[in-house]
Amino acid sequence: MLKTKAVVLVSLVWLTTLVAQASRAASLPDFTELVEDSSPAVVNISTVQATESERSSALGQFGAPDSEDIPEIFRHFFRNLPDMEPRPKRTPQSLGSGFIISEDGYVLTNNHVVQGAERVLVRLNDRRELEAEIVGTDERSDVALLKIEAEDLPVVKIGKARDLRVGEWVLAIGSPFGFDHTVTAGIVSAKERALANETYVPFIQTDVAINPGNSGGPLFNLDGEVVGINSQIYTRSGGFMGLSFAIPIDVAMDVADQLKSQGHVSRGWLGVIIQEVNRDLAESFGLDKPAGALVAKVLPDSPAQAAGLLEGDVITSFNGRSIALSSDLPHLVGRVKPGTEAKMDVIRDGERTTINVEVGLLPEDGQAVGGEPQVKPATLNRLGLKVEPLSDSYREKWNVRSGVVVSEVADGAGARAGVVAGDVITMLNGSQIESVQQFADVVDALPEDRSVPMRIVRRGSPLFIPLKLVQQ
Template sequence: MSKLGLRSTFTTLCAMLLMGQALLAQASLPDFTELVEQASPAVVNISTRQKLPDRAAAGAGQLNVPDLEGLPPMFREFFERNIPQMPRTPGGGRQREAQSLGSGFIISADGYVLTNNHVIADADEIIVRLADRSELEAKLIGTDPRSDVALLKIEATGLPIVKLGKSEELKVGEWVLAIGSPFGFDHSVTAGIVSAKGRSLPNESYVPFIQTDVAINPGNSGGPLFNLAGEVVGINSQIFTRSGGFMGLSFAIPMSVAMDVADQLKAEGKVSRGWLGVVIQEVNKDLAESFGLDKPAGALVAQVLEDGPAAKGGLQVGDVILSLDGKPIIMSADLPHLVGALKPGARAELDVVRDGARKKLKLTIGALPEDGETLAGNAAPGVERSSNRLGVKVVELSAEQKKSLDLKGGVVISEVQEGPAALIGLRPGDVITHLNNESINSAKTFTEVAQALPKNRSVSMRVLRQGRASFITFKLAD
C-alpha cells in the first residue's frame, strides 16, 4: 500500500475512534426527557400580592413617586406616562401591589403544595399557577421560618403529584435535576450533581442542606430537586452568590426535613423541635490540643442555659460532645441537626469528653423555644487585679452581674494592655469564666491560673462578650 493510502487509512481510523468516543460519552450521560415529561405537570408557579402603603413601598427600595399636583403640564404628562400610578385607598393614601415569583410542587391530589417560606412571607394573597396555565388562590396552612418551608392548599381534586424520595439515600456525585420558574420562565429545567450533604448555613442551624451545582436563580425557590428516579429529594431554597445570580453553589432542603415539617404543619399548625439549651462552637486544632483530644472533632459547649435540658442532664461548660445516640458529631453544626430532629421528651445519650476523659450522659430532650434566649450584662467597676503575663486588668463581678449573666463566678476585663490578650482580640467588658480548663471564681484565682500557664502549648479561655460565650485559644511564648 502506498504512503498516501496508509495516511488515508490512518486518518479514517482516527476519525472513527473520535466519533466512537463522542458517542460513548453521549451514551453515558443521563437522559432527562422522560423524567421531565412525567414530573413537570406537578410543578407550579407561585406569585404573591401584598398591598403596601407609600412609606412601606419606599422603604422596600421602590421608587418614591412624586406628587404630580402643581407640576407644569409638560412635566406632569411625562410622569403620568412613565411612572405607573398606584391606586388610592379610601383614606387618600396610595397603595401598590408587590409581586414575587417562586416555585412549588403538588404533594397530594387534593391540593397540598410545598414551597419556601420566603416565597410567600407577608403575602396578602397567594396565587398558584398550574401547568395548564390555570390559576387558583391558595390557603396558607402553615409556615416554618427555621427550615424555610411553607405548606399551601388549593381547592382542587385529581391533581398530578410528584413522587417523594428519600433524601438520606442521596450520594455525593449523583445526578439531580431542578424544575422551576427562574425569572418567571415557567418549567425551566436545569441539571447537575450533588456536591455535598449536611451543609450548614449561617442562621440556618436546623437544616442539613443538600449542596448541588444545579443552576438555581431567583424564581427557582420552592421548586423540587429530583433524583434520576424522578423522585423529589429536596426543595431548592438558597444560592451562594456575589452577583445576585447563580455562581455554582445552590442549596436544597432535604425532603426528610421538609415532609416532617409539612406533616406537623398539617396536623398541629406549627413545628416542634428538640432542644438542648447550650451554646456550642467548633473545635479547631488548638482547642482540640487544649482539651486533650486526638483530633479536631465534636461540639464544644461554651454555655449551658439555666434550667435547660442540658443543665438538668449534667452537661457542663467545657464538655466536648462527640456523638448523640451513637451518631458522630464531626462538625459542631452536626449537633443542632441531630437534636432538632428529635421530639421533645425523647431520651438521648451523649458521648462527651470532660477533663480529658470520655463520659456518657443520658438526658431528656426539651422543646425548642419560640424565641431564642439570650444572656446580657454589662461590667461594673470593682477591685482591680492584674496579670502581667496576659496583659489585662480584671475586676470581680458583682452579685447583680452574676445574676444577670447566670454565672457563679468569673472576672471582667477593665483594661487591655500590650501583650497576649491584645493579640487575641480581648476587649474591656469581656467576661472570663474559664482559663486553661479551670473555673475562674475570682480575680485572685485568675491571677494564679494565669501565672501558671504553660509555654508553647495551646491554652483555652472561655469568654462572654455581650452575653455570647465562646472558647478561644492562644500560646504563650518563652
C-alpha cells in the same frame, strides 16, 4: 499506495472521534422522561403582598444590585421583577415555584415565597390558576404548606435526601424570572452544609443553575424523586454562581406533616450555646483532632443543665451520629421529638463519658435564657492582663454568674489569644473563676508551651479561646 494509507489513517481517526463522542454521550444522563413525568406536578406561585411599600422595599433588597461593590452573601431568590418602582395596583406578582405532594391539593414551597402575602395563587401545568390557603409556615426551615381545592392532581414522587451521594446528577424544575417549567441540571456538590443563620437545616449543595423564581421548586434525583426544595444561593451579583442550596426533602416532609397535623413545628432543644473546635482549642482540651461541638454556655433550667452537661464539655456524638462540626448538632437535636431520651458522647477533662438527656421543646423564639467582695484590681499578670471583680451591673447586663472583668490588656499571651478590655473571664484551664485572687492563682499555675482553654463572655456572647504561655 501512500495516498491509500493516508485515507485509511484519516478514516480511523474519524471513526475513533465518533466512538469517543458516542461514548461520552452514552455516559451523560437523559432527563427527557424524568421531565415529562414530573413537570405536571410543578407549579408557579404568585402572591399579592400586604402593602406596596413592603413589596418595593423587598425588591430593593433582593432585586438587581445597585452597585458592583456587593459582598458575597447567602440570598433567598424569589423576587423576579427587574424594576424597583412601586406600581399603582396590587396585582399578583410571580414570586416562586412549588410542587404538589398529594392528589387532593397539598403544595410545598418556601416560607419566604408566601411570607406577608394577602393572597396566594397557584398556577398549574394546565394553566389553571387556583387560590391557595396557607396551611402553615415554618420560618426556621423556610418551608410552607399550601392547600388548593382540586382533585386527582398530578403528584411528585418523594425520595430520601439521606441516600444522595456527592457527585450524582440532580435536576431542578422551576420558574426563574417567571419562565415556567424551566429545567436545569447539575450534580450534588456537598451534603449537610450549614449556612449562616440557618441552624436547623442541613442543606444539600449543588451546582444546578438556580435563579430568582426557582425558590420553592423541587430538586429531583435521576429516579424522578424529589430530594430537596431549592431555597438559597451564594452570590455576589444576585444571580447564579454555581453554589445553590436545597432543603432536604426529609426535613421538609417532617415539617409539612407537623404543619398539617398541629399547625406548628415542634423541635428538640438542649439549651446550650456551642462553638466550633479549631486546632488550637483541640490541643487545649486534649483532643486528638479538631472535631465536635464545644459547649460555651449551658442555659439555666435547660435539659442540658438537668442532664449535667458542663461548660467546656465537647460533644462528639448525638444518638450515635458523629459530630464533626458544631453545626451538625442543632439539626440532629431539632429533629428529635421533645420528651425523648437521647445519648451524647462527651469529652470532659480529657476523658470520654456518655450523658443521657431528655430532649426539651425548643422555645418559640429559639432562645432561653449577691455581689462579690470589692477587691482592688490586680496588676498585670503573666498573661499581660489586668482584671477587676465582676460588678453587679456586669452580672445583670451580660447574664454571667461569676468571673473577672478584663480592664487592661498589654503585650502577652492574653493579647495574642485575642482577649480585649471588657471581656469577662469565667473559666481558665478547667477552673471556674470566682474571684480576682483565685484567677491570679490559676494564672500562676498555668503550664508553658501548651494551649489551655479560656472561656470568656464578650458582650453577652460566651466563647472559648485557646491560650498559650510561651516559655521565655
